Amino acid sequence: MAETTLNQINKKLSEIDTKLSALLVKKETPTSEEKLAIKRGEQEFKEGKFESWRAVKAKMK
Incomplete structure (x- = not known):
């Protein structure tokens, strides 16, 4: 009986946790x-000014 009560308490504590x-x-x-950067990126993409990551990496080399 005590073991059943302990199991119930343990189960309840687990639920609370x-x-x-x-x-x-x-x-x-x-x-x-x-958010502002996301909006700018979306606007640049719509205007066709968007550069791929590969193009940016190539410029950095």
Whole structure:
């Protein structure tokens, strides 16, 4: 009987731990600077000014 009670307590503690972990995990959101960079990149892509990473790497060499 005592073992059953301990198992129930252990199970409940595990559930609480799982719920707390879920609450502590934050969803990452981009900063305002990152959002601005994304918008600029999308605009450049629409205008055809977008360069591929390979082209950028070639310029760096």
